[in-house]
Amino acid sequence: MREFIVEADGGSRGNPGPAGYGSVVLDAVTGETLVETYEYLGVVTNNVAEYRGLLAGLRAAHDLDPTASVHVRMDSKLVVEQMSGRWKIKHPDMKPLAMEAGRIYPPGQVTYEWIPREQNKHADRLANEAMDSGASASSVRRGAVVGASSSVRASFSVTSSAVTVTSSATTFSAAAGSSAAGPAKSPGGGAAGARSTADVRAARNVASPGWAPADMGAPATFVLLRHGETPLTPQKRFSGSGGTDPALSDVGREQAQRAAEAMARRGTIEYILASPLTRTRETAAAVADRLGLDVTVEDGLIETDFGAWEGLTFGEVRELYPDDLNAWLADPEAEPTGGGESFTATATRIAATRDKLVAAYAGRTVLLVTHVTPIKTFVRLALGAPPESLFRMELSAASLSVVAHYADGNASVRLLNDTSHLRP
Structure with a gap:
């Protein structure tokens, strides 16, 4: 031979x-x-x-x-x-x-x-x-x-x-x-x-546009905006994709406007994608109106389905479903009661969405208006962190996070839970 x-x-x-x-x-x-x-x-x-x-x-x-x-x-x-x-x-x-x-x-x-x-x-x-x-x-x-x-x-x-x-x-x-x-x-x-x-x-x-100067080529830069408050947010109730799909509250609409002004000052957003739920579409619409852009609905950005826990507080879930809650906190493959979506399933969905968007928006800066779990998952995957890291991130309503994805498969977390634009 x-x-x-x-x-x-x-x-x-x-x-x-x-x-x-x-x-x-x-x-x-x-x-x-x-x-x-x-x-x-x-x-x-x-x-x-x-x-x-x-x-x-x-x-x-x-x-x-x-x-x-x-x-x-x-x-x-x-x-x-x-x-x-x-x-x-x-x-x-x-x-x-x-x-x-x-x-x-x-x-x-x-x-x-x-x-x-x-x-x-x-x-x-x-x-x-x-x-x-x-x-x-x-x-x-x-x-x-x-x-x-x-x-x-x-x-x-x-x-x-x-x-x-x-x-x-x-x-x-x-x-x-x-x-x-x-x-x-x-x-x-x-x-x-x-x-x-x-x-x-x-x-x-x-020198193509980006949230920050590119240092390893022109990445796909995702500016991750959590939606503004809904009536369920201050009560800290589970609000996923399987619940009542609440709209923004008055406070949430004000937060969306402040986020829109922040995006306008930065001046780098080229595209806006949003989860299909009402609260994210309303938040995205406020930014789009200010920037003169259209909103594209991306189903992969939807929040986790929390099953029977939708609308309940953490304390109420612990009282009603203690064993299921303990399993969910300990095992990323455990589902919320009633056939909700596990963290593993969410991560698989977000990873597929990320790969699709990185390929479609290389060298571009894209605003993704989405929810707590998807944003935390974007960050976790970029860091290569374990699933339990999801419980160690704070993510406020209408906060901004930024992750850049490079053509070689690497990623850089540039910002997490910025709420400075919400202060008067």
């Missing part, structure tokens, strides 16, 4: 920004370079570029010998750990790429190893060449060379200008409307001009 080593890398100047990948297939016995492949990807994130580099390397190896054993070496800890099955793949952009990579070879035929960046220079150089050429001339989209003692083949996809790829054995040149060999020339200053252009594009991308 033949043995290949695949070295892959990807990069993005701006994260997300102008991006490309580079991949190398080596003979594991001789160390000979068999394939070099690179591609300019347009504007994507580092992690997407790294996964695309992995895919290209595995496909190139498969083209050589689908029965070979393959050892992948990358300096991306994320890709290596996820493809090895040690880390979960949470981000919606990563999942299909990882699944696609896993289908190229049968299970067990590919192994993964993390290596320091300095040991991945070949793939890194190709990735940077892809970014340079793509950002400067938009001409080089993909190049591949396969060189071996008995045969050499090359394949290119070129939209304009010329591309030259060199291996130790042969130099290939492909041109659109020209037969002249030689390196592709970038307009306006060559490699330096390419880097300058890429830097400008990256700067523009990072």
Whole structure:
């Protein structure tokens, strides 16, 4: 059985920004370079570029010998750990790429190893060449060379200008409307001009609107606004999705107006989504009227169903359903009496809603008008905190919290339970 080593890398100047990948297939016995492949990807994130580099390397190896054993070496800890099955793949952009990579070879035929960046220079150089050429001339989209003692083949996809790829054995040149060999020339200053252009594009991308300056690319930023008070709020009664669906009280309407003024002062909200319940739609409408935006109802933001506890105080539930309450406090999978929604079920729903919204609103700042349990769950999931942390967060009516979600699957909690806008 033949043995290949695949070295892959990807990069993005701006994260997300102008991006490309580079991949190398080596003979594991001789160390000979068999394939070099690179591609300019347009504007994507580092992690997407790294996964695309992995895919290209595995496909190139498969083209050589689908029965070979393959050892992948990358300096991306994320890709290596996820493809090895040690880390979960949470981000919606990563999942299909990882699944696609896993289908190229049968299970067990590919192994993964993390290596320091300095040991991945070949793939890194190709990735940077892809970014340079793509950002400067938009001409080089993909190049591949396969060189071996008995045969050499090359394949290119070129939209304009010329591309030259060199291996130790042969130099290939492909041109659109020209037969002249030689390196592709970038307009306006060559490699330096390419880097300058890429830097400008990256700067523009990072500067996209956000609640706070983006420090790891342009995240999907969720400003989480709990609805204003209802008649049940000051009485501290369970009020979920299975109850009477109360409207805002006079106090709640005033709180919604104050929240709207706070949003107007910040001036960064681009979209407004709300739970389908009356109190959240009323709160969202107040903000939307002030900002001149529309409200989109998102069912995934609805409050937990508290079953038979709806409308009761905590003390009343303890008196009527002591065993069920104790179980609910101790076990996130326990349901409120009468078939309510467990914390685990709520977390599953919120995680799915989060993933959908992160994919839809990357680089945007979105106001999510929702409830106590969904907001606490957003924060808990962002922190990677245990379910019992839900009981250790204070969340006042009409309070603001902020969570930013990045393209690599990471998250940052930027604010929790801010009520400063409610003070006169």
